[in-house]
Amino acid sequence: MNTSEAIRKRRSIRKYKEGVVIPRKDIETILEAAMMAPSARNTRPWEFVVVESREGKEKIMEIQPYTGMLKTASAAIIVCGLPEVQKEANCSEFWPEDCGAAIENILLQALELGYGTCWCGFYPVEDRVKALKEAFDLKSVPLAVVALGVPDEEPAARGYFDPEKVRYI
Numbered sequence: 001m002n003t004s005e006a007i008r009k010r011r012s013i014r015k016y017k018e019g020v021v022i023p024r025k026d027i028e029t030i031l032e033a034a035m036m037a038p039s040a041r042n043t044r045p046w047e048f049v050v051v052e053s054r055e056g057k058e059k060i061m062e063i064q065p066y067t068g069m070l071k072t073a074s075a076a077i078i079v080c081g082l083p084e085v086q087k088e089a090n091c092s093e094f095w096p097e098d099c100g101a102a103i104e105n106i107l108l109q110a111l112e113l114g115y116g117t118c119w120c121g122f123y124p125v126e127d128r129v130k131a132l133k134e135a136f137d138l139k140s141v142p143l144a145v146v147a148l149g150v151p152d153e154e155p156a157a158r159g160y161f162d163p164e165k166v167r168y169i
Contacts, residue, residue: 056136
């Protein structure tokens with residue numbers, strides 16, 4: 001699958017085949033792709049928490065009401081930002097954008113490996129961020145959770161090119 005195909009084939013998956021264990025090698029390949037994302041001054045202001053336990057996924061679902069797909073997902077990847085890394089590097093705080101680029105790499109790499117994903121936001125909703133930090137003893141800022149598993153649905157594409165959103169100068 002080439003990049004153009006992956007971009008156009010990617011979907012937010014909300015139903016997964018239950019009981020599938022994702023091999024550690026595949027998770028590491030997905031996280032390696034995340035860490036290949038660009039970041040301001042190559043600060044790499046991210047860290048990742050892989051949640052595979054049912055209890056851990058249930059904690060996430062209790063905190064964020066739009067993460068119900070974790071009930072059948074094999075894993076959840078908590079993508080956390082490290083704002084202090086960019087402060088120390090004397091660059092502006094672009095960690096949310098940098099983590100967003102890492103998340104997109106997660107989505108595309110997972111697709112190539114045959115997995116489905118769904119990007120669920122947490123930051124900047126303060127009560128959700130605080131609750132997730134407490135639930136998983138995080139020192140960093142949880143930006144998002146990505147559900148990961150083998151898809152049990154094939155939703156239609158929702159994205160499309162809209163020339164009205166483009167201006168040439």
